[in-house]
Every structure is written in C-alpha cells, then in structure tokens.
C-alpha cells in the first residue's frame with residue numbers, strides 16, 4: 001500500500017501537471033468505487049483543477065468548492081495519462097477526463113475492488129468519517145511533546161505506528177524502516193519508552209520519511225511509476241545483512257504482511273517467533 005511519501009510525491013506530480021486543466025467529464029467504471037452520490041460525479045464537469053493534495057494516505061483533487069477524495073488502498077494507482085483509456089479497460093475505477101486528450105485515471109490491479117473515492121463539498125472534507133478520526137500527520141512529525149503523548153500507550157509500537165488514528169501516513173513498509181532507524185523492537189510498548197527512545201523514534205520518523213520524499217523528488221519525473229522506487233534498508237530484506245551492523249535481518253510473517261528487523265540492534269539479540277513457522281509446527 002502506498003504510504004505517506006509515495007502518496008505525497010503522487011500529489012505533487014499530479015498537482016503540477018493537472019493544475020488549471022478544465023475537467024470535461026468524470027465517470028466511474030468501477031461499480032463500487034464511488035462511496036458518495038450527492039453531489040453527482042458529473043458536477044465536476046466544466047471546473048478547472050485547482051490542485052491535488054495529500055491527506056494521510058489519501059489524495060484530494062480540488063476543483064472549486066468540490067473535492068474528490070481518493071483512497072488507493074493496497075493496489076490502486078492514480079496517474080495522469082496523455083490518452084484516454086478504453087472503457088473496456090478492466091483496471092479502470094475512476095476517470096477524470098481533462099480538456100484535450102488527458103485523463104486522471106484511478107486504476108486498480110487484481111480482482112478486488114477496494115480503492116474508493118468520494119466527491120464532497122470542499123467544506124465537508126475535514127468532517128468526513130475518512131478524516132475525522134485521523135491522528136496528526138506523520139510528516140513532518142508533530143512536536144516532540146505531543147508525539148510523546150501520542151505514543152506512550154500500552155500498545156506495541158509496530159501496530160500502533162500503523163494505526164492511522166495515532167499518527168497518519170505510516171504503513172507496513174515504513175514502520176519497519178523507522179523502527180530499525182530508531183533501534184527499537186517492534187514489540188516494545190509505547191508506554192515503556194524512556195525520553196531518549198521517544199526522541200529517537202521521533203527523529204527516525206522525520207529522517208526516514210523526509211529522506212524518502214527527497215529521494216522521490218530526485219528520481220521520479222513527471223509521471224508516477226506503478227511501483228515507487230522505495231529506498232528501503234530492512235523491509236522485505238530478510239536474510240540480507242543489516243546495513244548498519246551486518247547481522248542477518250530477520251522477519252516475522254503475519255497473514256498479510258511481513259515484519260523485518262535487525263535482532264542485534266532492535267531485540268537485544270532475540271530472534272522473534274515466526275508465527276507462520278510456529279503455525280506449521282503445531
């Protein structure tokens with residue numbers, strides 16, 4: 001799933017390219033993509049795009065007093081195409097056709113339709129249920145004191161940092177990177193962190209998300225690739241050497257994701273039980 005840096009670079013690129021372009025039509029070939037029906041999607045026709053911004057892991061296409069809010073979920077992509085797609089393209093979920101031949105296209109890979117969009121009056125966006133429960137943005141991170149309050153809870157760091165109600169924008173990839181950078185165990189409890197650990201975590205979030213964005217600014221041109229060139233050091237690198245200390249990166253497999261960490265620097269030398277393995281052994 002695209003996380004804060006990937007969605008942010010998409011918003012920046014789309015905004016740069018689509019700003020000022022007048023919307024000709026908007027349609028939703030994805031049968032379940034639109035979660036709202038009033039105002040109708042057609043109300044976008046004739047409006048210029050004011051810009052595209054990121055809210056958490058969502059993209060907001062702004063057109064006057066209307067905002068089209070898009071959540072890519074795990075397999076969605078929102079890209080600007082020079083040519084319009086055929087309506088038979090089964091990956092298309094939402095098409096915002098601009099003057100000329102260009103088209104903002106939400107596509108989704110795989111058979112599931114999970115990506116969604118809402119067309120909202122601009123002044124209703126903040127109160128929408130998709131936003132109302134979001135914690136503060138992860139980047140730039142909230143001030144240290146506020147951050148300390150947010151994460152000193154009796155929960156494990158890994159799920160807590162991915163919980164958008166605590167802090168918004170971090171998911172399964174960047175959480176591994178951030179915890180590795182802070183040298184903290186994914187299973188440490190938030191309320192168990194001393195001041196030094198809280199500070200390390202705070203600056204790790206700032207550093208890693210900031211570096212990722214700087215990296216994307218450099219390597220991503222005008223169009224958004226299907227797969228972002230993520231500058232990852234431990235996530236999905238189980239079995240490789242830790243780039244800092246050379247210890248073998250270990251992984252814990254969950255049903256739908258993998259958690260990677262350096263046992264030497266994060267868990268005091270302990271290799272955590274791999275739930276996939278222990279299930280097989282039962």
Ligand SMILES: [Zn+2]
Nearest residue numbers: 242245262265
């Ligand atoms: Zn290490």
